[in-house]
Amino acid sequence: MKQNNIRSVLSKHPAIPVVTFHELSEVVPQLEKLSSNGIQCIEITLRTAISFEAIAEAKRTFGDRMDIGVGTLVSVAQIEKAASLGVKFMVSPGIHPTLAPALESSGIAFIPGVATPSEIITGLQLGWDTFKFFPAHLFGGLEALKTYGQVFPEVRFCPTGGIKADTYERYLELPNVLSVGGSWMQ
Numbered sequence: 001m002k003q004n005n006i007r008s009v010l011s012k013h014p015a016i017p018v019v020t021f022h023e024l025s026e027v028v029p030q031l032e033k034l035s036s037n038g039i040q041c042i043e044i045t046l047r048t049a050i051s052f053e054a055i056a057e058a059k060r061t062f063g064d065r066m067d068i069g070v071g072t073l074v075s076v077a078q079i080e081k082a083a084s085l086g087v088k089f090m091v092s093p094g095i096h097p098t099l100a101p102a103l104e105s106s107g108i109a110f111i112p113g114v115a116t117p118s119e120i121i122t123g124l125q126l127g128w129d130t131f132k133f134f135p136a137h138l139f140g141g142l143e144a145l146k147t148y149g150q151v152f153p154e155v156r157f158c159p160t161g162g163i164k165a166d167t168y169e170r171y172l173e174l175p176n177v178l179s180v181g182g183s184w185m186q
Contacts, residue, residue, distance in 0.1 A: 006109040006130050009067060009089045010158055010178040013041035015168060017185040018071060018160060020045045021054040031062045034185065041067040043091055043181060046078060055085050071181075076102045083108055091181075093134055095119050100126050111158060115139040120152055130156045130178070137162025142170060149176040 010016075017034055019042055021027055034042060044055050051070075058068045069089035070082040076099060082090050083106040092099060095112040103110045113132040114120050116139070123131055133145060136159035140147075145157060159171050160181035168180045 003111065003128055003130055004104070004107055004109045006089060006111050007156065007178060009041075009069075009109045010111070010130070010156075013039075013067065014172055014179050015039070015185060016041050016043055016069075016158070016179055016181040018043045018045060018181045018183050019186060020047045020183075021050060022048050024050055024053055024057055027054050027057045028061055030186065031058060031066060035062065035065060037185070039185060040065065041069070041088075043069045043071040043089075046070060046072040046074075052081055052085065055082070055087060059085060059087070073099070075099075079103060079106060082106075091132055093132070095123050095126075095131075097122070097126065117148075117151065120148065120155060124152075124155070129154050131158070132181070133157045133159040133161075135161025136171075142167075142174070145171070145174050145176060149174065152176075 055070055067088040070087045071091040073079055073090055073092045079102040089109040091111050093113040095114055111130055111132045112123060113134040114123060156176055156178045158179045158181055163180055163182040165184040171177050171180045
């Protein structure tokens with residue numbers, strides 16, 4: 001089970017909302033809105049002081065109906081905290097070998113971010129084959145993913161960054177894309 005079975009999580013959710021909460025009072029209304037639109041997954045970013053509290057609130061109120069994930073993980077301490085909250089999946093904007101043991105031993109599905117061929121190769125050397133392509137719009141978008149599909153046929157991606165309501169379906173048409181993340185669904 002590479003990356004603690006991240007492909008099974010991503011394959012269930014073609015579009016994953018990436019949400020940053022600034023107030024705890026935003027959590028339940030946002031999750032209700034997403035749920036009412038048929039979305040059963042969310043990546044909550046660690047970009048504000050209340051992020052972990054927001055994740056805990058999301059797990060408490062929607063954990064039985066929605067796959068709650070955490071994004072923007074950049075340290076072992078964040079990985080450990082996210083794991084203690086029982087998130088369904090973890091997302092890092094980059095790839096770094098010092099995070100690998102914590103991600104793998106967490107038992108939680110995880111996806112590290114890559115943008116370049118060297119980063120993809122680094123991930124492959126760690127035994128990983130599924131990556132967040134981030135930020136997609138700055139690193140070639142659809143054309144880059146088409147090329148990566150030829151160069152790295154075994155690799156699958158979840159592109160995020162600059163993807164919009166009018167472009168996400170074009171990404172999902174690519175055979176090496178499992179799902180797409182973005183903020184357009186909020």
